[in-house]
Amino acid sequence: MTAAAQGGAASPSSPDLPRLDLADPSWAGDPYPMLDALRDASPLAESKRGLEVLDHAAGLAVLRDRRYTRDHMSIVDAVGITSGPAREYKQRMLLSQKGEQHLRLRLPLARYFAPARTESLRAQIRAIVDTLLDEVDPTQPANLFTALFNRVPAEAYCMLVAAPREDAPFVSRVSDQVLAIFERDPSKKDSIEAGYAELFPYMRERIAERRAALGDDILSSLIRLQQAGELTEDELVDEASTLVEASTDNTAHQMGLVVAALLERPEVWRRLVGDHSLVPRAVGEGVRFEARVRVVTRIATGTTELLGHPVPAGGAVNVVVPAGHRDPARTPDPHAFDLDRESPPQLLTFGGGAYACIGMHLAKIEAQEVLDALLTRFPTAELAAPVIRGDNAYVATTPEVPVVLSPR
Ligand code: HEM
Numbered sequence: 001m002t003a004a005a006q007g008g009a010a011s012p013s014s015p016d017l018p019r020l021d022l023a024d025p026s027w028a029g030d031p032y033p034m035l036d037a038l039r040d041a042s043p044l045a046e047s048k049r050g051l052e053v054l055d056h057a058a059g060l061a062v063l064r065d066r067r068y069t070r071d072h073m074s075i076v077d078a079v080g081i082t083s084g085p086a087r088e089y090k091q092r093m094l095l096s097q098k099g100e101q102h103l104r105l106r107l108p109l110a111r112y113f114a115p116a117r118t119e120s121l122r123a124q125i126r127a128i129v130d131t132l133l134d135e136v137d138p139t140q141p142a143n144l145f146t147a148l149f150n151r152v153p154a155e156a157y158c159m160l161v162a163a164p165r166e167d168a169p170f171v172s173r174v175s176d177q178v179l180a181i182f183e184r185d186p187s188k189k190d191s192i193e194a195g196y197a198e199l200f201p202y203m204r205e206r207i208a209e210r211r212a213a214l215g216d217d218i219l220s221s222l223i224r225l226q227q228a229g230e231l232t233e234d235e236l237v238d239e240a241s242t243l244v245e246a247s248t249d250n251t252a253h254q255m256g257l258v259v260a261a262l263l264e265r266p267e268v269w270r271r272l273v274g275d276h277s278l279v280p281r282a283v284g285e286g287v288r289f290e291a292r293v294r295v296v297t298r299i300a301t302g303t304t305e306l307l308g309h310p311v312p313a314g315g316a317v318n319v320v321v322p323a324g325h326r327d328p329a330r331t332p333d334p335h336a337f338d339l340d341r342e343s344p345p346q347l348l349t350f351g352g353g354a355y356a357c358i359g360m361h362l363a364k365i366e367a368q369e370v371l372d373a374l375l376t377r378f379p380t381a382e383l384a385a386p387v388i389r390g391d392n393a394y395v396a397t398t399p400e401v402p403v404v405l406s407p408r
Contacts, residue, residue: 014309020047020054020320022393031391032335035323044307049297050316051306056330056345058307059319063352068298068317070355072096078184079192086196093238102354108225109239110358112218118361121159126369128155133373138405141384145256145401152366153251157244162217163206174199175248182394196241203240218243250292251363254349255370256398258286260387262371263403265337272339273379276372281339283367284347288325289337291349292396295320321348378405 043055053059072095094105154172177195214220226236300311326334350357388400
């Protein structure tokens, strides 16, 4: 889920702090000079969404600090979903919970996506990538976002819940539709509710099918918890629906950002072609370099202080991911795409602490397999036209990554 998901009340204005302009046009192009200038002035800034943390260490500390929480329902309110099944789902789901209830809903998913278990899915993910690449004409320019990046996470989701591959276009469409909630645009309310009205019956149908033939997929594992009385029937549907929302869009765009950064740097691409053992590093550095989720928001549960500034109870503190990922105090020469970094920084784009993304390993494995397959099968791949991005202060997107896989 995008971090815009976690919004909340803004803090009162502090005149001594520099302003971060969320509408600055550079967010859509190159926001780094603007962010560097702000961070040089102060590690903490302010915007209309609250306090803005620009340095890496302070950002990480906020994410790990139990005195801060999350407020997902503020997004639902912003879109104007005031009643009905979509609101009831949002009130019950993992992202809106705190404390024990959050842990109870988080653990079944977190256990399933533990690093070793996730690693065991690698070969199946590679098979998904290879099958999708077989379907692309390598001699013609193709938009790899629609042909590959957007499809791998949806097909991986189908694999995780033991749904047929044919369901992937539906999963992809519905998840795009419901994820529009993070844009906080009230004009999308009807479409979002319509998306959920399709998603919930689909999940119920899949659950009914799996009940008849339990396996080792995540849906079967959730069904077993429900049968043991550890999840209610609604919570079972909610957990599976949450995974659709969480696992598709962010991963697709992050893959696009990583592959685009590499194809834009042919010398780095060629080095990877010659040494595939660098692929995990390339994905880590690519996520640092251009992060999909650009802000992770926390809400202060009580009055506190941050970098010498008061934070009122209910005040929003926003960790500005691209500023932290390119903080020179943590990452020397931060604007270079460098495969040889000795101690890469902890990535902020997956959040942290009690709410940290549970799908980080899966997302990294998907991106690694995409990259490795491209390097193996299409070492001479090149951009057919400039990458089209649609970035803002909340997320970075790559709707068009035009590539010729095997230029003649
Ligand atoms: C590049 C891809 C991804 C990015 C950038 C991303 C980012 C995030 C962020 C920022 C959060 C909130 C963290 C916080 O508040 O501290 C989050 C939570 C979450 N993510 Fe991801 N995510 C990605 C992929 C995935 C995948 C593939 C899955 C599922 C398999 C997933 C499942 C979840 C879940 C379930 C949560 C909620 C955790 C909780 O509230 O306890 N994510 N993600």
